[in-house]
Amino acid sequence: MITTLAITTTGELLENIPLSRLSAADIDWYWVDFNVPTEDEARLLDTHFHFHPLAIEDCLHFLQRPKLDYYENYLFFVLHSLNQTTLDVEEVDMFVGPNFLVSFHLKPLHELDEVRRKFLAAIPGRSGGPVYIAYLLIDKLVDYYFPSVYRIEDALSELDTDERHIPGRKLMDEVFAIRADLLKLRRTVGSMRDLLYRVVNSERLTEFKEHHLYFTDIYDHLLRLAEMIDSSREMTADMRDNYISVNSYRMNNVMMVLTIISSIFIPLTFIAGVYGMNFKNMPELDWKYGYFAVLAIMVVIGGSMFLWFRRKGWLDMHK
Numbered sequence: 001m002i003t004t005l006a007i008t009t010t011g012e013l014l015e016n017i018p019l020s021r022l023s024a025a026d027i028d029w030y031w032v033d034f035n036v037p038t039e040d041e042a043r044l045l046d047t048h049f050h051f052h053p054l055a056i057e058d059c060l061h062f063l064q065r066p067k068l069d070y071y072e073n074y075l076f077f078v079l080h081s082l083n084q085t086t087l088d089v090e091e092v093d094m095f096v097g098p099n100f101l102v103s104f105h106l107k108p109l110h111e112l113d114e115v116r117r118k119f120l121a122a123i124p125g126r127s128g129g130p131v132y133i134a135y136l137l138i139d140k141l142v143d144y145y146f147p148s149v150y151r152i153e154d155a156l157s158e159l160d161t162d163e164r165h166i167p168g169r170k171l172m173d174e175v176f177a178i179r180a181d182l183l184k185l186r187r188t189v190g191s192m193r194d195l196l197y198r199v200v201n202s203e204r205l206t207e208f209k210e211h212h213l214y215f216t217d218i219y220d221h222l223l224r225l226a227e228m229i230d231s232s233r234e235m236t237a238d239m240r241d242n243y244i245s246v247n248s249y250r251m252n253n254v255m256m257v258l259t260i261i262s263s264i265f266i267p268l269t270f271i272a273g274v275y276g277m278n279f280k281n282m283p284e285l286d287w288k289y290g291y292f293a294v295l296a297i298m299v300v301i302g303g304s305m306f307l308w309f310r311r312k313g314w315l316d317m318h319k
Contacts, residue, residue, distance in 0.1 A: 059093045074095050
C-alpha cells in the first residue's frame, strides 16, 4: 500500500493523492510511504522515482545494517525498527531529497503510523519539510527501543531480588536468555548510534543543519540506551560470577569434608590392612589383648587427628 502526504506552496495539506500529482508546480514537498508494497508498487522506486539500483536492491533484498549513502540528488538511509516481542530488527529505508521523503518497509510499522498521526495533528510541523519528517521517523524508532531495555532491567531487578529462591540452573537459564536479548539490543543500538553520529557530525548534510539539535537529541538517547544495555550486561555478568563463586564454595566445602574423612581413615585403614594379612608369624595375633590394643590405638589416632583438624579450624570452614 502506498500513502502520500503533500504540502502545497500555500501550506495546504493533501492526502493520498496520485503519484503523478506530486510533480505539479504547486507542490512544495511531499512524503510517500511504501507500506508492505506489492511487486508492482515496489517497481515504482525505479520507474517513477528513478532511484539508484543499488539503493533499490538494499530495499528489496536481505537485511542491511543502519547506514547512510550519498547520491546525487538525495540521501538514502537504512534504519532499524525493533520487534518488541522477539527483539529482532526490521528494516526501514528512507530516501530524503530537497523536496521529498520516501519511506519503504516490508512489514507494517506502528512507529510510522504514529509519526503520520503526529504530523497531521501538528499544523506548525508541516513547515519543517522532509528533514523534519526524517527526524520524526528516526526519533520514533529510537523511542521504541526503550520499552525493551526497561523490561530487561525490571527482569534483572526481579532476579537479583529473588535469586536465593530460584534454583541455580533455572536462574542461569534466565540470565543467559537475558544476555542473548541484550546482545541483540546492543547490536541494534550500536549500529543506530554510529549512524546518528555520522548525521550529527557530517559536513555534507547541509539540509540537516537547521535540525541539528533534534538529531543530537536522538544521538543522546542512543548513548543512554547503550549505557543502560552495558549496565545490564554487567549485572548479568555479576550474577553469573556470583553463581560460579557459590558453586565453587560449595564444592570446596564438600571436598574439605571428604578430605578430612579420608585423612582420618587413611592411617586406620593402613593398620587394618596390616593386621588383615594372613601371616603365621605375627606375635600380636596370639596376644590375649591384641585386638583391644589395636582398637585403642586406632581410636587414639582417629581422635587425635579429629582434634588436630578442629584446632586448625578445618571443621568450621565448611559452615
